[in-house]
Amino acid sequence: MTTTDLSIRSGERPDGPPALSRRDFIKLFGAGIVVCFVVADWSTLEAQETRREYPTDFNAYLRIGEDGRVTVFTGKIEMGQGVITSLAQMAAEELGVALESIDMVMGDTQSCPYDMGTFGSMSTRYFGPALRGAAAEARGVLLELAAERLHVIPRRLEVENGVIHVAGHPGRKVTFGELAHGQAIQRHLSGKPVLRSTADFTLSGTSVHRIDGRAKVTGAAKYAGDVRVDGMLYARVLTPPAHGATLKGVDTSAAEAMAGVTVFNREGLIAVLHADPEQAGRALAAIQPSYDVPAATVDTESIFEQLIAKAGAPQDVERRGDAAAGEKESTTVFEHRYLCGYGAHAPMETHTALADVKGGEATVWSSTQTPFPNRQQIAQALGLAPEKVRVVTPFVGGGFGGKSGAGLQAVQAAKLSQALGKPVQVMWTRADEFFHDTFRPAALVQLRSGLDQAGRIAFYDALIYSAGGRSAEQFYDVPNSLVRTAGNWFRDEAQAHPFGIGPWRAPGANLNVFARESQIDVMAAKLKVDPLEFRLANTSDARMRGVLQEAAARFGWSKAAAPSGRGVGIACGIDAGTYVAMCAEVAVDKASGRVQVKRVVCAQDMGQVINPEGAIMQTEGCIAMGLGYALTEELRFKGGEILDRNFGSYELPRFSIQPDVQVALVKNDALAPQGGGEPGIVPVGAMIANAVFDATGARVFRMPMTPARVSRAIAEM
Numbered sequence: 121m122t123t124t125d126l127s128i129r130s131g132e133r134p135d136g137p138p139a140l141s142r143r144d145f146i147k148l149f150g151a152g153i154v155v156c157f158v159v160a161d162w163s164t165l166e167a168q169e170t171r172r173e174y175p176t177d178f179n180a181y182l183r184i185g186e187d188g189r190v191t192v193f194t195g196k197i198e199m200g201q202g203v204i205t206s207l208a209q210m211a212a213e214e215l216g217v218a219l220e221s222i223d224m225v226m227g228d229t230q231s232c233p234y235d236m237g238t239f240g241s242m243s244t245r246y247f248g249p250a251l252r253g254a255a256a257e258a259r260g261v262l263l264e265l266a267a268e269r270l271h272v273i274p275r276r277l278e279v280e281n282g283v284i285h286v287a288g289h290p291g292r293k294v295t296f297g298e299l300a301h302g303q304a305i306q307r308h309l310s311g312k313p314v315l316r317s318t319a320d321f322t323l324s325g326t327s328v329h330r331i332d333g334r335a336k337v338t339g340a341a342k343y344a345g346d347v348r349v350d351g352m353l354y355a356r357v358l359t360p361p362a363h364g365a366t367l368k369g370v371d372t373s374a375a376e377a378m379a380g381v382t383v384f385n386r387e388g389l390i391a392v393l394h395a396d397p398e399q400a401g402r403a404l405a406a407i408q409p410s411y412d413v414p415a416a417t418v419d420t421e422s423i424f425e426q427l428i429a430k431a432g433a434p435q436d437v438e439r440r441g442d443a444a445a446g447e448k449e450s451t452t453v454f455e456h457r458y459l460c461g462y463g464a465h466a467p468m469e470t471h472t473a474l475a476d477v478k479g480g481e482a483t484v485w486s487s488t489q490t491p492f493p494n495r496q497q498i499a500q501a502l503g504l505a506p507e508k509v510r511v512v513t514p515f516v517g518g519g520f521g522g523k524s525g526a527g528l529q530a531v532q533a534a535k536l537s538q539a540l541g542k543p544v545q546v547m548w549t550r551a552d553e554f555f556h557d558t559f560r561p562a563a564l565v566q567l568r569s570g571l572d573q574a575g576r577i578a579f580y581d582a583l584i585y586s587a588g589g590r591s592a593e594q595f596y597d598v599p600n601s602l603v604r605t606a607g608n609w610f611r612d613e614a615q616a617h618p619f620g621i622g623p624w625r626a627p628g629a630n631l632n633v634f635a636r637e638s639q640i641d642v643m644a645a646k647l648k649v650d651p652l653e654f655r656l657a658n659t660s661d662a663r664m665r666g667v668l669q670e671a672a673a674r675f676g677w678s679k680a681a682a683p684s685g686r687g688v689g690i691a692c693g694i695d696a697g698t699y700v701a702m703c704a705e706v707a708v709d710k711a712s713g714r715v716q717v718k719r720v721v722c723a724q725d726m727g728q729v730i731n732p733e734g735a736i737m738q739t740e741g742c743i744a745m746g747l748g749y750a751l752t753e754e755l756r757f758k759g760g761e762i763l764d765r766n767f768g769s770y771e772l773p774r775f776s777i778q779p780d781v782q783v784a785l786v787k788n789d790a791l792a793p794q795g796g797g798e799p800g801i802v803p804v805g806a807m808i809a810n811a812v813f814d815a816t817g818a819r820v821f822r823m824p825m826t827p828a829r830v831s832r833a834i835a836e837m
Contacts, residue, residue, distance in 0.1 A: 181233060181254035182211060184262070188282045188297030189221050194251065195235025195492060196243045197227035198332060199516035199523070200741075201797045202734040203243040205330045209730050210248050213324040214255035214316060216279035217296070219331070227491045227513030237490030239524045239623065241696035241795025244730060248793060256313035264307070265299045318728060318789045325789075327733035332515070342514050344472040344487040345547050352474065352543035353382070354397035355536050356404040358390040359555050363619040363760030365411040374406035383407075384536060391536060393544065416759025418618060423562045424459055427585045430616035431606035437589035438603040446579025446600030450570025454642055458567060458635035459822040460587075460805075462755040463560035463624055463748075464764070466772060469517025470553040473530035476543040477502065482509045482534055487516050489524040501531045502538055520745075521623030525558050551765040558622030559755055561609050563587035565635035575647050577658055584632060586616070591629030591695045591802055592636070595661045618760050625742075626798035629695050630749055630805055634823060637691040637806030641682065641813065650679040651690050651810065663725050663788070667701040668692055670723035670786050675703035682814040687718075689811025691803035696795025698726040699786075702743075702803050704779070706811040713831030715751060715812055719780040722800060727791030736783045739800035743781055746804025747773040751824050 183191040192211045198204040208222040225231055227238075235247070259279060266284040267274040270292055278287050285293035318325070335341040360367070367390075372383045375392050381403045382393040392403035418426050447453060473486040475498075482502060488494045491511040499506040511530070516523060533546040548556065563586035572578040579600040584592060588608040594601045607616060609627045644654035652672050656665060671677075672690070680686070687708060692701035702722040708715050720743055729735050752771040756763040764770035783800075805823050813819050818833035 181251055182215075182258060184258065184296050184300045186297055186300055188217075188295055188300075189223055190215060190217055190282075190296075191223045191225055192251065193225045193228075193232045194247060195227060195229075195232045195237075196247055197238045197489060197491065197513045197516055198224075199238065199489065199519045201238075201243075201738060202330055202731065203238070204332050205328060206244055206730040206734055207248065207251055208331060209324050209326075209328065210244075210252050211255045213321055214252045215259050215282075217282040219323060219328060221282060222331075224331070227488075228510070229491050229495045229512075230510045234492050237493060237524050238519075239489055239521060241698075241797040241799065243797075244793045245697065245795055248730075252315055253313055256315050257309055260309045260313055261307050262296060262299055264309070266294050269294050269299070324730050325728065325732070328731060330734065336515075343469055343517050344474060344485050344514055345469065345545070347474050347485045347514065347545075349474065349476055349543040352476075352545055353393040353395060353536075353540070354400045355384075355391045355393045355533065355544050355546050356397075356400045356549075357532055357546060357552070358404065358407060358409060359552055360409075360411055361761065362411075362413045363555075363762075365413045365760065368410045368412055370410070371408040374408070375403040378403050378406070382540065384539065386539065389532060389535060391532070391546075393536065393540070397545075397547070413761070414759065416761065419758045420461060420754070420756045420763075423461075423617075424564050424585075427562065427564065427607060427616050430614040431585050432614055434583055434604035434606040436602075436604055437584075437592055438594055438601060440594065440598070440602075441579075441600035443579045443581045443600045443602040446598075447568070447570055447581075449572050450578045451573050452643075452646060453568065453570045454639065454646070455566075455568045456635075456639060456642065456821060457564055458631065458638060459564045460560075460562065460631045460634070460749070461822075461824070462562050462621075462757065463753050464554055464557050464755050464770060465518075465520045465522030465560075465624060466553075466753075466767075466770065467518030467520060467522060470548040470550060471523065471527075471529040471556070472545070472547040473527070473533040474543060474545040475530065475533035475537040477534055477538040478541065480504065480508060482538070483512065484509065484530050484534055485512045485514060486527060486530040487519075487523060488513055488527050488530065489516065489519045489521075490527070494527040494530055497527055498530055498534045502534055520625045521560075521627060522557055525620075525622050528556060550767070554755075554765045554770065555762050556620075558620040560624030560627070560749075561586045561612075561617055561621040563607075563609070563628065563631050565631060567635050567639050569639055569643060571643055571647065575649070577643065582632075582635065584628070584635075586621075587628035587631045590627060590632065591693050592632040593694060595664050595694060596640070596655075596658045597660055598658075618757065619762070625745065626695050626802050629693070629798070629802045630746070631823070633691065633693040633802045634805040634809065637693065637803060638809050638819070638821070641689075641806075641810045642819065645682050645813070648681040650681055652677055653679060655690070655692065663699045664692060664694070664701070666786055667699045667723040667725050670784055671701040671703050671721055674723065674782060674784055675721040677703060682810070683817040684814055687811050687815030689807050689809070689814055691806035691810060693799070693802040693806075695799040695802045696797075698724060698794040698796065698799035700724050700799045700803055702800075702807050704807045704811045706808060706815055708812055708815045708830065709827075710816060710834055711831070713827035713829070713834065715808065715825060715827075715830060716777065717747060717751075717779040717808060717811075719782075720807070721782045721784070723784045723786055724800060725786040725788050726796055726799070727794040728789050729785055729796075730793055732785055735785060735796050738796050739783045740781050742798065742800030743804055744773060744778055746801040747777060747779075747808075749801075749823060750805040750808045751777070752826070754824050754826075 394400040536544040
C-alpha cells in the first residue's frame with residue numbers, strides 16, 4: 121500500500137488510502153509552519169455542543185508548506201453540499217492566498233481537529249469562524265516573520281496571493297513558502313488575530329466553481345467503495361426479514377462449499393466473504409436462515425395513534441401569553457391535524473466501509489458524516505483505545521442525516537477484519553440500506569388557532585408528536601402562543617416506532633412548517649384575504665417580511681384570496697438562522713389527483729454568503745429533494761417488515777417532475793453566515809399544499825400528497 125497525498129488539490133482526491141503515522145504527521149509539519157492559537161479568543165461559537173466540538177487545545181487547522189501551498193485540516197466532510205469550496209474560500213480570504221493554492225484534508229481522525237460531525241447546517245456557521253481565526257493568526261505570524269526578514273515593522277507590510285512585500289516597494293518581498301522553508305515554527309501573536317472585514321473581502325462573497333467539481337463529473341472522485349487494499353475481501357451480511365425478528369437457525373453449508381468463500385457466524389453477525397463481490401453475493405443467497413417474526417401490531421396507517429398513545433407528557437418549546445385566554449377572545453377557531461409518514465434517506469451511495477485491522481490498530485475508510493464518533497464506536501466494538509483507530513472519510517455520496525448515526529457498516533467491516541486478519545469491505549445493497557436506515561419518523565402536529573374580531577391571529581396552540589421543535593418558533597405576531605412537543609426524532613425512549621429513527625434533512629422542521637404555514641393559509645382563506653397579505657399583516661419580523669416581499673416580487677405575485685383557481689401558493693420559515701420564503705405555481709389533474717409543480721421562486725436571507733453560486737445550488741437541491749417528501753416519498757411497513765426495499769416502489773422525485781426554479785439571495789452582510797444546507801427544504805411541503813388548495817379548493821393534511829390523497833381531498837370537498 122503506497123502512501124498518497126492527504127490533500128485535495130485543485131479538485132482532486134487521493135486515488136488510494138492515505139497512510140500517515142503520527143510521527144510522519146509531525147515530520148510533515150517540519151516542512152512548514154504550524155500555527156497555534158486559542159479558539160475561544162476569537163470564535164463566535166454559540167452553543168455548548170459546539171464549544172465542546174472545538175476545545176482550546178487544537179493547534180493545527182492549517183499548514184503552510186515549503187512550496188507555498190496551504191493545507192487546511194477539518195473534521196467536516198464533503199457529501200455534495202460544497203463546504204469543501206466555501207471553507208477553502210474562508211481560509212484563503214483570511215490568509216491572503218489564492219484559492220487554487222488551498223488543499224483540503226477532510227474527515228481524517230488522525231490529522232484533523234476533533235469535530236462532532238457534519239450536520240445541522242453548521243459547517244460554515246460554526247467551523248467557519250474557527251477556521252477564519254486560524255488563518256488570521258497564521259497571517260499575523262507570517263507578517264511578524266516577514267518583518268524580521270525584511271527589517272521593517274509589520275504594519276508596513278502587505279499580503280497578496282501568498283507574497284508579503286513592503287508597501288510601495290513590491291521588490292522587497294518574501295513568499296509564504298520561503299518563510300516556511302525548513303522551519304517548524306510555533307508562535308502565538310501577542311494580541312488577538314484581526315479578521316478581515318466584509319467590506320475588504322475579495323474572495324468570500326464571490327461565486328467560484330466547486331473545487332471538487334472536475335473530479336466528480338469525470339469520475340475521478342473517490343468514495344469509500346472505490347478504495348482498494350491488497351488482499352481485501354468483500355463481505356455480504358445477512359439481513360433479517362423484519363425488525364424484531366429472532367434467528368432460530370441457519371444452514372450455511374451450501375455457502376461453505378463454494379470455492380474461496382469464508383462464512384462468518386459469531387455474536388449475531390452472519391456474513392460471507394470472497395475476493396469477488398459478486399461471488400460473495402451468490403454465497404449469501406445460498407444461506408438458508410429461519411426466523412421467528414413477531415406479529416405486526418402497527419402499520420403505515422395506524423402508526424399515528426400509537427405515537428399519540430406512547431408519547432408521554434408534552435414539553436414546552438415556546439409559551440407566550442395565555443393560549444386559553446386567546447381562544448376565548450377568538451371569534452373563529454380552527455383545529456386540524458397534520459401528518460407525515462416515515463421517510464428513507466435513499467442516498468446515491470449506500471453505507472460503505474473498508475476496514476483494515478492489524479497489529480492492534482485499525483484504519484477504516486467509511487462513508488460517514490461523523491468520523492470522530494464513528495471512531496469511538498469502532499474502537500468500542502474492537503476493544504481498542506480510540507487513538508488506535510483511524511477513520512478516513514473520502515467523498516460521501518449523500519447523507520441527509522442518514523450517515524450521522526452509528527455507522528453499523530463500519531463496525532461490521534471492522535469486526536470481520538479483526539477476526540479474519542484481512543482488509544474487509546462492507547457495502548450495503550439498496551435493500552440493506554432500506555432495512556438498516558434510521559428513518560425520518562412518522563409524526564403529526566395537532567394544531568389549534570383562532571382569529572379575533574379584527575381578523576388577527578389571537579392564539580396558536582401546537583402539540584407536536586415525534587418531530588421535535590425545530591423551526592416551530594413563532595415569528596408571527598401572536599399574543600398567545602403555545603408550542604409543545606411529545607416525543608422526538610432523535611431518541612425513541614417510549615419505543616413508539618417499530619424500527620430505528622433519526623435525523624432527515626432539517627429534522628422535524630419540514631412537518632412543523634407544513635403544519636403552521638398550512639394553518640396560516642386556512643385562516644387567510646376564511647377571511648377571504650390574500651395569503652401573502654395575511655402573512656405581512658401578522659408579522660413585524662423585518663427579515664421575514666424581506667424574504668416574503670422578495671419572493672413575491674420575483675414570482676410576480678398578484679393579490680387574490682384562495683382558492684383562486686390559479687394554483688399558486690406561498691410559505692415561509694426559519695431554519696439554522698436562515699429566513700426563507702417561496703412561491704410555487706402548480707397544475708392539478710383533478711381526475712387523478714396528480715400534482716405537477718411548474719415553477720418555484722425562493723428568496724433566502726442567510727446573512728453573509730461565502731459562495732453565492734454554491735448557496736444557490738444548495739437551495740435548488742433542497743427544493744428538488746423537498747418535492748420527494750411533499751409528493752412521493754413514504755416508507756410502507758407492516759410491523760417490523762419494511763415493504764419498500766428499492767426504488768421500484770419507493771418513489772424519489774425524478775427529473776420529469778422538477779419545476780423551473782429561481783433562487784434569490786437577500787443581501788445581509790451585517791449578519792454572520794447562517795445555515796445553507798437545509799433551510800431551503802423546509803417550506804416546500806407547505807408551499808405545494810397551499811398551491812394545491814388554491815388550484816382546487818381542497819386542503820391536503822398529510823404528506824406526501826400522493827395522487828390518491830389529493831383526489832380523495834377533492835372528492836370530500
